[in-house]
Amino acid sequence: MRWSLLALAVGALAKDNDETTTDTITSASSTITGSSASLNWSDASTITNGSVYVPSGTYLTYTSVVTLGNGDHSTVVSSSLSGNATTTGNQTILTTSSNSLTVLVGSGGTTTISNNSMNATATHASTSSTPTQTNTTPCNGYSEFCMRNYSNITNVAAHNSPFVVPGNAASNQALGVTDQLNDGIRMLQFQTHNKSGEIHLCHTSCDILDAGTLEAYLTKVYQWMLKNPYNVVTFMMGNGDYLPPSAFVDPIEKSGLKSLIYTPTKVPMTLDDWPTLSEMILHNQRAVFFMDYQANETAVPWIMDEFSQMWETPFSPTNPAFPCTAQRPPGLSRKDALNRMYMANHNLNLQLNFGSLSLLIPNTADMVETNSADVNTSGSLGKMAANCTAKWDRPPNFLLVDYYNYGKPNGSVFEVAAEMNNVTWNGKCCGSKSAAAHMSVASVSTMALVAAGVQFVLSVF
Template identity: 35%
Template sequence: MRFTFISSAVALVASTLLLNGAEAQQLCNGYADLCAKTYDQVAYATTHNAFAYTPPGALAANQDNDIPTQLKDGIRAFMLDAYTSPSGATNDIELCHSYCSLLDAGPLSTVLGQFKTFMDQNPNEVITIFWENAGNLTPALFQTVYQAAGMTPYLYTQATGNTTWPTLASMIASKKRLLNFVDGGADASVPWLMEEYNFIFETPWQITKGSEYPCTIDRPKDQERGMYVMNHFISGQVTLGNQTIDVPQSSIAAQTNTADLASHANKCTQTFNKIPNFVAVDFYEQGSLLQTVAQLNGVTWNGKVATPAAGTKSSAAAGTIVGASSVVASLAAAAAVFAL
């Protein structure tokens, strides 16, 4: 009898461990229900100009938290801008906003190290990077930087014209779970750096305060694709000489990223008869981005909340910017750039 009891207890413990292990393996981007969905059936919380978070309150800053914090919080798609390194380095890429003199977030090699650390430690996450190739850099340079950072084992490639995407579970099992799309300059020599507009279209990105949130195809012009980016961020405009700069609007981000976000997502879902795959916002920690994306995915939000911004940030209630000296400094720097 005692032997039977012990055997039963061992069997129960073993089955519990197996069940728990199976459940852990079934989590994909934080939700078990996403594992069976193909990549193109899922919505991803996305940060616009994800690298543009420093200095706090800067004119060109689109985010309040750094990329490691964004990853920890549940952001799974990142928009980055690629420029030639100001130092003249031929084996790295600089992350800048509009001009490196306006906002320079440093070398890509550092940021890829942050991505690698997260992906090494979180094997059930599928990550996407969107590249704005502002510096007209070659795919070979991207290849050099990614290889040096040790990212090659994670890189996923989808053949042009192939509209059948794998499930998140199969991407995780293969370890090929980092996708990279570029808006220009892609070629067959680096197949993992995929031409964005072969697979994805975007809604308009230049949205000013008080204007309607659009659900039209902006890029590539009037050409629908299997997936889409819903750009959802408000910009003000500052004119310096003959140049106009779009200025992120942190002071209204709480409203922009809550009721306005849900309404925009519902509108675009109805317009295109499919959910937005990449929900791109500024100041993601304000509002309810993560809850909205969970709703789009048809899953019960897991309760995970974004990390509050460190340091100064905008006051949505007052509609003013705390730490305005940083903005003034940025305006002065921008003016100096355009004076050259």
């Protein structure tokens, strides 16, 4: 029992590992060899038999570009285009054999997109110079986003999205995934672990917090996406047990999301390589999957390697100044960083030291200030986003936050994203119920668990 209490109090353990390795990926057409550096995962520590185990992952640097397959898609989603339309549930599917489609986009332009058999390589053929009609259908909540590249939008990301367990200090969110998506979350980040041959969503260890199977969680997201066909959702999978990407194919397919998968045209993807949201929506490729470690895009092209497509600011930060430096992958040059998407980690933690153990737990006490949109508030999301924009000449693509519904005002994380996107937030948030009780219980539980952890550590050392 005392072991479980200590494990629940442990948010992370940070140590350095300078070991280097070499990775080789082989496909039918190419072999890519790159250097990679082994580094600890600072949010995936476990304690076994009184000793600390810190898993480590590798980062691959591609020395050449690989052209990937175009996926399984041959349909277009729409409720207004002409053609042979069929309806499945709440989704309208349009198939066409014509050479082009005319789509209403953005603030009024009419764009023709070449058909190219409806594969992932569709490109703009022409754009009218005179706006003819205003698009009233928003893409990811805003009509202004329809003609923007996927890589040119700032999204709010839910850190450890599935971890919504009242009274459990390992929780990171107060509202479930359906509420998250309804409120405007467009990246879902989570940790996965192997439990008896099934992939579960567990915080550090399934003994600490087990939010159920990956398949069940993704099924909920799929059901939401069917009802909301003009939305692109990104999934950031933490592969805590370093499973091969093939292990994730079955739960993704069984959830239904495989029918909505986006398959990139190549690896790595630079900023200019990403399609517009309207292209992704029209081709029904609206579910974008990334994996932090062990991705192999020549084997499973639609589970993308995170760190060859984007970089991250310091992970599980304890510094309330939230420096906007590139931490992962390590050693990234500014030139390369400027040509990739990036994620700003803005989930503040407390560091506690027990003997030789260094523990990180979520700092719920300062959550309102941490998620604030006020650029003059120290440690606020608004200030970090502004600093990142100034430092890198463009806003972050993803703002990773805990308890997204808290802020100043509640839901102010969406106000920050709207500011970065140069659009106006509607001010609506958050969820179908109040989560104040959950936050209170989580904070009290954290203190109790830390106390129990101290007692346990003292008894061991």
